[in-house]
Amino acid sequence: MTHPADVAVHVRGYLLVFGTLLVLTVITVAASYLNLPTGPTVALGLTIAAVKAGLVGAFFMHLRHERALIYAALSLTAVLALALFSFTLWTEADHAPGTQFTAPFSATPTDTAPVEGAH
Amino acid sequence: MSDTHMEIPYTTEVRPDTGLTNPKLGIWLFLASEVMLFGSLFSSYALLRIGAASWPDQSSVLNVPLATLNTVILISSSVTMVLAWAALKGQRLDRYKLYMGLTFLAGVGFLIVKTIEYREKFDHGLFPSTNNFLGLYFTMTGLHAIHVIGGMIVNAYFLGPGTKMWKTDPDRFTNRIEVAGIYWHFVDLVWIFLFPVFYLL
Numbered sequence: 001m002t003h004p005a006d007v008a009v010h011v012r013g014y015l016l017v018f019g020t021l022l023v024l025t026v027i028t029v030a031a032s033y034l035n036l037p038t039g040p041t042v043a044l045g046l047t048i049a050a051v052k053a054g055l056v057g058a059f060f061m062h063l064r065h066e067r068a069l070i071y072a073a074l075s076l077t078a079v080l081a082l083a084l085f086s087f088t089l090w091t092e093a094d095h096a097p098g099t100q101f102t103a104p105f106s107a108t109p110t111d112t113a114p115v116e117g118a119h
Numbered sequence: 120m121s122d123t124h125m126e127i128p129y130t131t132e133v134r135p136d137t138g139l140t141n142p143k144l145g146i147w148l149f150l151a152s153e154v155m156l157f158g159s160l161f162s163s164y165a166l167l168r169i170g171a172a173s174w175p176d177q178s179s180v181l182n183v184p185l186a187t188l189n190t191v192i193l194i195s196s197s198v199t200m201v202l203a204w205a206a207l208k209g210q211r212l213d214r215y216k217l218y219m220g221l222t223f224l225a226g227v228g229f230l231i232v233k234t235i236e237y238r239e240k241f242d243h244g245l246f247p248s249t250n251n252f253l254g255l256y257f258t259m260t261g262l263h264a265i266h267v268i269g270g271m272i273v274n275a276y277f278l279g280p281g282t283k284m285w286k287t288d289p290d291r292f293t294n295r296i297e298v299a300g301i302y303w304h305f306v307d308l309v310w311i312f313l314f315p316v317f318y319l320l
Contacts, residue, residue, distance in 0.1 A: 010205055010208075011202065011205055014198055014201050014202060014205070015198070017198075018194065018195070018197075018198040021194045022191065022194065025187065025190050025191065025194065028314075028315055028319060029183065029187050029319065031319075032178065032183075032315075032318075032319035032320075038320075041319075041320055042320050045315035045316075045319050045320050046312075046315065046316075046320075048315070049311050049312050049314075049315050049316075052311045053308050053311050053312065056197060056304050056307060056308050056311065057304075057308065059201075060197050060198075060200075060201045060300070060304040060307075061300075061301050061304045061305070062297070062301075067137070067138040067139050068138065069137050069138060069139060069144065070139065070143075070144070070147050073144075073147055073148060073151055074147070074151065076151075077151040077154050077155070080155060081154055081155060081158040084155065084158050084159060084162055085158065085161075085162045085165070088162040088163070088165070088166050089162070089165060089166060089169070091166065092166055092169050092170050
């Protein structure tokens with residue numbers, strides 16, 4: 001059984017994490033109004049989301065103090081999820097010549113073959 | 120049969136070979152499969168958006184203030200959930216009920232806001248069939264909402280009839296709340312990614 005005093009310390013930690021999550025939410029929303037170019041916007045949004053997810057995982061889901069088997073299972077999950085994303089996105093980088101979309105139904109081909117029949 | 124009922128093993132004591140209780144290992148393996156489920160949808164989103172000839176300005180189609188409100192609601196519910204567990208660790212059933220009740224209410228609030236958002240879209244003739252973006256939006260936020268409902272059913276049980284276990288086996292009940300909490304935090308975690316991906320980027 002955990003000593004009540006330990007729980008009190010935890011509670012303070014949870015509230016601190018809560019405050020941080022709220023601040024990060026405000027920053028995410030505020031940053032989206034800066035109208036940065038798409039690249040930095042996506043990078044910033046996903047970085048803040050990853051930090052928030054890390055905080056939730058580490059503190060609320062108790063991953064800070066967890067057994068090796070959980071870490072092992074989650075590491076394998078991370079590898080598989082990365083593979084899932086990689087293989088999916090590689091298909092986008094692997095267009096047959098001339099089948100790449102340009103502007104909406106643009107008549108200008110990006111490659112050697114004509115655009116007709118693209119996708 | 121009544122005197123030969125079987126104990127479910129390792130609900131509170133740690134299993135020597137895994138170093139974990141069975142429910143703890145079980146919930147994490149389940150969540151690992153959930154990562155792949157949502158991962159497949161997020162990677163589909165990335166593929167369809169990168170490959171699209173044009174993409175709507177997301178933040179002008181969707182309601183950012185309502186989604187921000189829902190983000191705050193869900194983050195708050197994660198805190199009340201973990202405080203409910205901490206209350207049981209501190210032997211305070213009354214506080215547990217308070218925090219668990221708040222967690223459930225936050226779930227209700229989230230779904231109400233989501234319903235308002237969906238209705239707003241339907242009223243403007245925006246449906247999953249309208250375009251790829253809305254198809255992904257309704258699929259992914261809809262699947263997430265189903266997860267919220269699932270978590271609320273579990274939480275409602277632990278707030279109501281499930282509380283009886285506190286009298287007979289408090290340690291096991293506390294573990295159940297921790298495991299239910301880990302699931303609930305995962306639902307929060309998915310939303311933490313859905314929010315920027317659909318509303319802000």
